Amino acid sequence: MKYLQVVLSLFLLVAAAASYGQTGDNLQKNCRAALALSNGQAANLYDAGICTGTVKGAMDMAASYKKAADANMICFPEGVTTGQNIKIVMEYLKNHPQELQKRQGSLIYVALRDAFPCR
Numbered sequence: 001m002k003y004l005q006v007v008l009s010l011f012l013l014v015a016a017a018a019s020y021g022q023t024g025d026n027l028q029k030n031c032r033a034a035l036a037l038s039n040g041q042a043a044n045l046y047d048a049g050i051c052t053g054t055v056k057g058a059m060d061m062a063a064s065y066k067k068a069a070d071a072n073m074i075c076f077p078e079g080v081t082t083g084q085n086i087k088i089v090m091e092y093l094k095n096h097p098q099e100l101q102k103r104q105g106s107l108i109y110v111a112l113r114d115a116f117p118c119r
Contacts, residue, residue: 024100024107027051028093031086038083055089056082058108074109075118088115 033047059082062074092111093100099107 022054022104024093024102024104027054027104027107028090028100030054031090031093034083034086035090038086051086052082054104055086055108058105058112059085062109062112073118074112074116076112076116080116085112085115088112 030047030051033043033045034051036043037045037048059076063076065073089108089111092114093107096107
């Protein structure tokens with residue numbers, strides 16, 4: 001079990017690193033694969049891993065910044081999952097196609113901030 005956790009963690013790390021500097025177009029393509037996979041459909045595992053690692057990394061970074069700076073940035077509700085956040089990001093991209101050329105990190109941040117503002 002521990003071996004599997006290490007392998008999955010390394011896969012997510014590599015996927016997140018490979019996604020650095022990508023745009024919303026890339027993010028949308030990769031997250032389509034992640035959503036398809038979560039629905040039991042055939043999908044490109046590498047693309048799904050890129051999306052999952054990128055969104056999970058953004059979630060972790062937002063949580064770290066909030067703790068470190070006590071900033072009112074993103075306040076995730078208890079128990080929110082990466083899968084739920086992928087759906088939020090995809091909905092944001094669908095509703096803002098004019099922003100798909102922007103870097104994916106900023107798009108993820110705005111989508112999650114809009115969904116989970118601190119009050």
